[in-house]
Amino acid sequence: xxxxxxxxxxxxxxxxxxxxxxxxxxxxxxxxxxxxxxxxxxxxxxxxxxxxxxxxxxxxxxxxxxxxxxxxxxxxxxxxxxxxxxxxxxxxxxxxxxxxxxxxxxxxxxxxxxxxxxxxxxxxxxxxxxxxxxxxxxxxxxxxxxxxxxxxxx
Ligand SMILES: Cc1cc2nc3c(=O)[nH]c(=O)nc-3n(C[C@H](O)[C@H](O)[C@H](O)COP(=O)(O)O)c2cc1C
Numbered sequence: 001x002x003x004x005x006x007x008x009x010x011x012x013x014x015x016x017x018x019x020x021x022x023x024x025x026x027x028x029x030x031x032x033x034x035x036x037x038x039x040x041x042x043x044x045x046x047x048x049x050x051x052x053x054x055x056x057x058x059x060x061x062x063x064x065x066x067x068x069x070x071x072x073x074x075x076x077x078x079x080x081x082x083x084x085x086x087x088x089x090x091x092x093x094x095x096x097x098x099x100x101x102x103x104x105x106x107x108x109x110x111x112x113x114x115x116x117x118x119x120x121x122x123x124x125x126x127x128x129x130x131x132x133x134x135x136x137x138x139x140x141x142x143x144x145x146x147x148x149x150x151x152x153x154x
Contacts, residue, residue, distance in 0.1 A: 005034040010048065012041045012059030012071030012107060017137055018095050022058045024138035025145045032149045041071040046083055054152055055090035056145070057111045065103025067110055078114045086119035091148050093141055097131040104128070123152040
């Protein structure tokens with residue numbers, strides 16, 4: 001398989017923090033890959049996982065440990081019978097708040113579970129960004145992503 005040199009960041013968000021994290025990564029990590037493609041999850045379907053890219057799910061958590069509304073249709077579509085994502089490699093930045101200990105960062109965890117169930121391979125551990133303690137989620141996310149890319153890009 002061709003070595004992916006495109007990083008595609010799929011953003012699930014309500015109040016834009018996850019989008020700001022993705023934008024910080026786009027600026028900070030540009031020297032490490034050929035292209036960084038940031039996409040809000042609105043209106044995406046599983047065909048977004050086609051192509052020789054490396055994927056980063058960057059999503060917050062809402063409701064009672066649910067994915068954000070703009071991520072709902074993509075998340076549900078990942079349940080389609082027969083869908084397989086073997087060969088897809090991805091990482092996860094999960095945004096949440098430890099004020100919700102029972103469901104902390106579940107939005108990202110839900111995507112992780114579903115992608116793994118479809119045969120995709122997660123590279124590295126999840127990064128959980130806690131809104132109660134993390135003062136600079138953008139800087140933290142970008143720094144984490146530099147390290148993650150070093151592992152994810154052979
Ligand atoms: C109404 C509401 C419900 C939330 N529910 C959860 C939750 O169940 N678990 C969690 O970890 N964080 C929860 N959060 C925290 C958000 O995920 C967190 O603030 C995140 O940084 C928001 O990112 P965004 O601006 O990209 O949407 C909730 C926040 C709000 C306002």
